Amino acid sequence: MRDAVDDLIWDEAPKQAGAVALIDTPALVDDALSLTDDVRVWCDDWRDADLVPAELLVEHPTDLAGVDLALARLPKSLAALDEMAAIVQGTTDVTFLGGAKIKHLNRSMNDVLGRHFTAVSASLGRAKARVLRAWGPSGLENEWPKVREHADLGFAVAAHGATFGGTKIDPGSRLLISALAGGGRVPGLEADDVLDFGCGNGTLAMWLAQSGRNVLACDVSWSAVAATAVAAEVNEVDVDALWGPGLDGYEDGSVDAIITNPPFHRGFSKDSTDTLAMFDDARRVLRPGGEVWCVFNSHLPWRKELNERVGPTKVAAQDPHYTVTVTTAR
Ligand SMILES: C[S@@+](CC[C@H](N)C(=O)[O-])C[C@H]1O[C@@H](n2cnc3c(N)ncnc32)[C@H](O)[C@@H]1O
Structure with a gap:
């Protein structure tokens, strides 16, 4: 408009x-x-x-x-x-x-x-x-995309200019990774086919791929999908990354687990519409009994929303800022 x-x-x-x-x-x-x-x-x-x-x-x-x-x-x-x-x-x-x-x-x-x-x-x-x-x-060269190695995690991530978080590791995603690895209050992730929904710089997709999963990734931002593809190449792993809003390109009941660090704004405006639509999409694309692992700022009401929209939701890990939940799809 x-x-x-x-x-x-x-x-x-x-x-x-x-x-x-x-x-x-x-x-x-x-x-x-x-x-x-x-x-x-x-x-x-x-x-x-x-x-x-x-x-x-x-x-x-x-x-x-x-x-x-x-x-x-x-x-x-x-x-x-x-x-x-x-x-x-x-x-x-x-x-x-x-x-x-x-x-x-x-x-x-x-x-x-x-x-x-x-x-x-x-x-x-x-x-x-x-x-x-x-x-x-001024004659300055184009420096994008950028790649940064994260030795503590054992992989590199990549970013175009508009990629969420640049080449840094988001602290919420770091907590999510430790919970997925079994370091939280519940057993870690067991699924083989996993979708990183809102992949950004590919942090979660790279961790999943390095732990031997079949990884799908998607994001509404071209820069995120392109950066995730660059990171996959640099780390020599396979990640099937798609550019699109939500999960329109994925079949109902086709995925074992969805991992997400969902957005809290669109451009300059704070807006939860995308996140709620992402939860509804996750419900459709997960097979019954499949899991959504989600990390978010603890003040956000996403545990309640996941409970209502997807299925029973437990807290898997928490720190002073972030909560990680695991939801089992009804
Ligand atoms: C908080 S960032 C997390 C990025 C990355 N997973 C990480 O852990 O650093 C949320 C991501 O969701 C993406 N996103 C926002 N709305 C979306 C939608 N409707 N469908 C798919 N991705 C979306 C954003 O572009 C952004 O990359």
Whole structure:
């Protein structure tokens, strides 16, 4: 849905361009096509990509290289902005315009753009939105994806800019791994076919694969799925990673266990709709008697939701911040 941020990005954009990149801005497709036939769209979130005619979507973000105008929604993560600024490089006259609500802007965004471009300026605010304009490429190389070895866990993880958590290990996922390994209040995970639902940088998928399971992984974020695939290659394990919202591509009753560290926000907004939909999906895709292992911030009501939506739920492990639960599907 087009909003005040999209309107301002478009109004600030030069109205002449040979090739236009649209990044996370599905609402600007028709406007961009009014300038040129060479419109290349990349959306990290599958649900945004789904709004765009398939022939305009690029296969890989680096296919945006060489455009002369890039129009983007500024992401919450500075790493994601860093990758956006890097992938649109290729010509000397590329201009990048990124918009956001003013309350979501910060000076560090100018600094990130200032590493990739010699000039950065801000538009006037309008309808609580503002646009950052950057031009004059600095010649910085694209450093994404990044890989980091975690010797304590015995595997590496990978990240694109928009991958949740970058190459760090999320503390909740660390607690989940120790519970899966049998270090909690209940016996560890026994299943052979396991799905890492919301795989992010592949932390859980790598642990599962290294412990000899058949691992499926999925995420709504392209950066997460691509990063998990990179991590699998680096660790020389097999992980079947799919990009999509929820579990639409998986058959009912087809999986023995689902492991998840579910989201607590979508972009800038806190929203539990995704997490609840993920629990309903898990119920459908698990075989009866299959297990959901879930970790979450202890103040969230997910034990109750899992009990109601999936099946009887026990606490498997807890620390001062996180709770790990194990649910047996009805
Ligand atoms: C809290 S992060 C956990 C990432 C990773 N498993 C880890 O442990 O670091 C939640 C992940 O769920 C993904 N996600 C959010 N909504 C989703 C949905 N509807 N379907 C699939 N994945 C989703 C996010 O993109 C994010 O990568």
